Amino acid sequence: MSVQTPFRALSRRAPAVQCLHPRSQRWQHQRSMVTVVPPVTQDSTSSKGPTAMVFMNMGGPSTTDEVGNFLSRLFADGDLIPLGPLQSYLGPLISRRRTPKIIKQYADIGGGSPIRKWSEYQAEEMCKILDKTNPETAPHKPYVAFRYADPLTEEMYAKLLEDGFGKGKGGRAVAFTQYPQYSCSTTGSSLNELWKWRQRMESPSRNPSLTPAEAEGSIQWSVIDRWPTHPGLVNAFAENIEAKLQTYPEEVRDKVVLLYSAHSLPMSVVNRGDPYPAEVAATVWAVQQRLGFRNPYRLCWQSQVGPSAWLGAQTSDTVKNLVQKGQKDLVLVPIAFTSDHIETLFEIDQEVIHEANELGAEGRVRRAESLNGSPTFIKGLADLASAHLKSGELCSKQMGLRCPACKNEKCLQSKKFFSGQDKPDNEAFIM
Template sequence: MFSIKQVMRLKPFMALRFASSQSSPKTGIVMLNMGGPQSSENVHDYLLGIMTDKDMIQFPFFQNKLGPWIAKRRTPEVKQKYDEIGGGSPIFKWTEKQGQLLCKQLDEQCPESAPHKNYTAFRYVTPFTDEAFNEVLKDGVKRIVVFSQYPQYSCATSGSSFNAIYRHFRKIGFPKDIKLSVIDRWSTNPLLAKTFADLIRKELKQLPEDKQKEAIILFSAHSIPLKTVNRGDSYPSEVGATVQMVMQELNYCNPYQLVWQSKVGPLPWLGPFTDDALKGYVKQGKKTFLLVPIAFVNEHIETLHEMDIEYCKDLAGEIGVKHIRRVPTPNDHPLFIDALTGIVKDHLKNGGGVSHKFLNRCPHCTNVNCYNSKKWYADICNRT
């Protein structure tokens, strides 16, 4: 049973969900993301899903045995981190709220495709991909827009979610009377850049006035293995494109650098790493920093623990950083909700479908599942 306080906290989200579900939805907006455990008890299963997903992580051998072993070994450490940020990830709360606000605006601006309803489809925790699409089909929607919540595309994140959708419908078949279309990336959306620029300006003003101009803006994104980069994954270039658009919006007001975080395992990953960059700049005499989670659209473990606790608190104290702040993720920022709305609105008005970029595989791709998945999307999304 929920406590009175829990019910009161849920009421705004329940009201929005009820409003979007009063009549049968015509258009379903399925919002893809990795997800995060809502309680520390779910951490092991979450890690197990990641470590055994060959689209996310490729071990050189024995993944079916090595993956579960690593998940079990890392569970206590990761569980403690979730306990330190309140016991679970808020990513479901934010994804739901973003989707509900998005659909509310779509109902107003796109009456021809209304009513719209949002569905959250997580990769490694409930609501899983199959759960989300089972609900979509149960609701009897006429059109499905699969909307990746990773602005910058990577085969390991967005690609894994899209492949999971393909595997689900490979088993049950895709209904002939439903139109499916895909929004796979939106790294250069102008309102996304304006959202981050606004958040950065506000955070810069929280620094001492004489330190604001000298603050180094570190745009931090989740790293990926170098072998993934060398295979042709477009993620690094798309993250870089977002950074450039944000800095252009800020009129290049401060020095800045793109850095990478969340490395896992012994293999070489894309750098420079965020913690190493902080150490390197301190050696150069720099002492004022602003961290920007440029590839994350809502708060979760990488922002609330890795950036806030491990970098801004523990590491900053260790290396003598005097001033450091972390920019919030977009969450429910009005400009960001407008960005989401505009992306889907334009997609609907332009007929949807699927982009040529999405259907084009990396030049050194050897993933048969990826080949079959993209072929399936080409067939389903382009049919009349």
Template sequence: MKYRTKGVLFLNMGGPSSLDKVEDFLSRLFSDTDLMKLPMQKYSSKFIAKRRTPKVRGQYAQIGGKSPIYDWTLKQTELMKRALLQDGLDVNTYIGFRYVAPFVEEAVEQMLRDGVREGIAFSQYPQYSCATTGSSLNELYRVLRKHDPSKKISWRVIDRWPTHHLLIKAFAKLVTEKISELPEECRDDAVILFTAHSLPIKAVDRGDPYPAEVAATCHAIIKELGHSHPYRIVWQSKVGPLPWLGPHTDDALTGLAKNGHKVVVLVPVAFTSDHIETLYELDILYKDLADKVGIEHFKRVDALNVEPLFIDCLKDLVLSHLKDFKKPVQLNLQCPKCTNTVCGEAKGFFEDHHDEIVRYEDKTRTIE
């Protein structure tokens, strides 16, 4: 059979590459109707972005003047590509961000120019949420309808991987390393707080699977650690006045201190690389809070970044989808109360691609 050029597209939110890009990043984020619904969104998104920009610029200024997410994602793609090549699989890699360059549209255009015929849409959110993976896949669907209506590229989707064994081992290794940095006499007293980006309660009520998948990741990590420490799941990065999933990370830190717990290990469990939520919110904002409320030992576990076990995880996910493809069983299921018509269209679109891949691979095996 003729070799078909393969391309892996890393999908993520992205972050501003400079302080001058912050307002545009926020404007695109608040314009995303897959993420949120606002009155007169075309105009209100720009107003909200302009109002929030000074504060957010100040936060980015404290972590180096930009988001490091592109740099980390580029390193991850390069290391994964090298690892796959060592296993005899040559793939092109691409980055498609939702709110900053390189955008999904730019990545798809480059894939077509490169002659890619087998694409893997690889969500860099281990736990699926309609606000993250769902939004990215909806955007990819819109881009493909515009730029590849004849379906030159056949697509597979890695939409979630919250309990992949190498992801869990990577997290467990990083947690163990951080606990070992505590004074020996208080290591057993540590409380592990798994922190993830929160979600509006109305999204949870629609049936978004994110909270359950975050919980699955946390439970698997604790099991890998041998149930060595007590833990809780907490939620960060709430925006706006509406109710969000709790307990919030800052409230949890305050409550633990009040209840006499003085040793806390914070684990960013829904992020695959460092960015503003880890470098500013956890390392600066919550570290300062921990000091104020009387937590004596506060450790933040490193993000996955280029941890070798994590790179092996990325490689294994791609290999398994290319060598032993099985249709994602969850991807085609919409939330019970979903009101987004694009979501259903996108799921059906990728389901059709998966059916075509199954037929193609069945035909290939028959010929061989």
């Protein structure tokens, strides 16, 4: 099946055999005997609803008590922090050593990360808009799936089943990445995790307790896997930058340097062909274009961990070097984050800006607000989701293309599933 095959082709109710995606020979033999239960419907005005809108993100500990588990999961993920064959040994060791320091950092920003609060708010507000703009797929039900913190992917999936999706009832779910720029370390890792739990909970080859009807009436997934230059995202960033520039005297306003800061990647990930650096740069260019290129700018990278080579220049070094050269008017823009979390509230606000002031910046190094509850941003999310729901597409065309040097079998299988390419005769698309 082509990646452009409309989603509606996957969810027709008749004839029943057109809905089938058997994963084993046993189910191919049985499928003619299976009666597919119609998709869950909770609104008589909705012909295709309800629709689960699942926001995927890294997440963060909501309290300091959750920091240890958060770090354990984070350093265990070779997609995000590749530590080689010693991952199972080095990951727990690094996480234990870093836990006391990170607990203090979360305490300094109020006792926990606000990312869950903002993610749930954004998802709920977006769904309210979608219920009005896309009544045919209503009601739109918001869910959050974090990679390293509660609610974890498996918790979200269990909630979907509990709410009436899957288990023979069908239904549609959209995995909506909240990393606007795609990386195998972020969106890729989250989709790998989602695929893993989908297999465990809804695949007959992994879950033999499923009845034939439950296996055939599984959740139908599609993916919004990247959106680096979407107008809603670009306009929301531009509005926050313009608001911060207004805090500078008019005579220096156009001379303020904009420093776009994104989470860095290990060079080992970059060199295998990860698209993230190019997509972050695309976002920066689009925002600068929206601003009319009135200010000089640079793209820099933050949050390097460990001694290995990471993508640079580092944000902290860039600010330090500019201030020491006399360029004190700087606005930091968290260009790869859709809400506040420790990288903005602690790393930028309490480390980078504090160090700049110690070097004599005199309070002239500032940060643009994060997107958080921006109405422009939330409307942009709704516009993007609305277009996706109406398009019938499973994912972007880029989704099926692996990194040129990728050797991750889990990534291969995940891409096959979400791009609809998990039939033997379609394997050639996954490069």
